[in-house]
Amino acid sequence: TYFAALSGQWIYTCSPHDTSITCPVCGHVERANRLQNEHRFVCQNCGYGADTIVDDDENAARNIYERGKANLRKEFGNTLST
Ligand SMILES: [Zn+2]
Numbered sequence: 854t855y856f857a858a859l860s861g862q863w864i865y866t867c868s869p870h871d872t873s874i875t876c877p878v879c880g881h882v883e884r885a886n887r888l889q890n891e892h893r894f895v896c897q898n899c900g901y902g903a904d905t906i907v908d909d910d911e912n913a914a915r916n917i918y919e920r921g922k923a924n925l926r927k928e929f930g931n932t933l934s935t
Pocket of ligand 1: 876877878879880881896897898899900901
């Protein structure tokens with residue numbers, strides 16, 4: 854927030870609820886998707902993350918980013934660039 858303000862940018866926040874256990878491919882939400890001991894994400898529904906290693910925290914961060922973009926589109930329409 855501090856550095857964004859310094860450079861004249863703004864930030865947008867959204868709820869991170871369930872983002873660490875949500876599959877970005879099929880949308881399946883399940884606690885077992887997150888293998889916390891291995892820091893991996895493996896979707897129990899579609900298998901995303903089974904063949905290639907997906908970091909659980911990185912997956913959550915991407916879900917938050919996508920959720921934020923979706924919320925912004927709801928508020929401001931498609932005038933936003935990606
Ligand atoms: Zn999935």
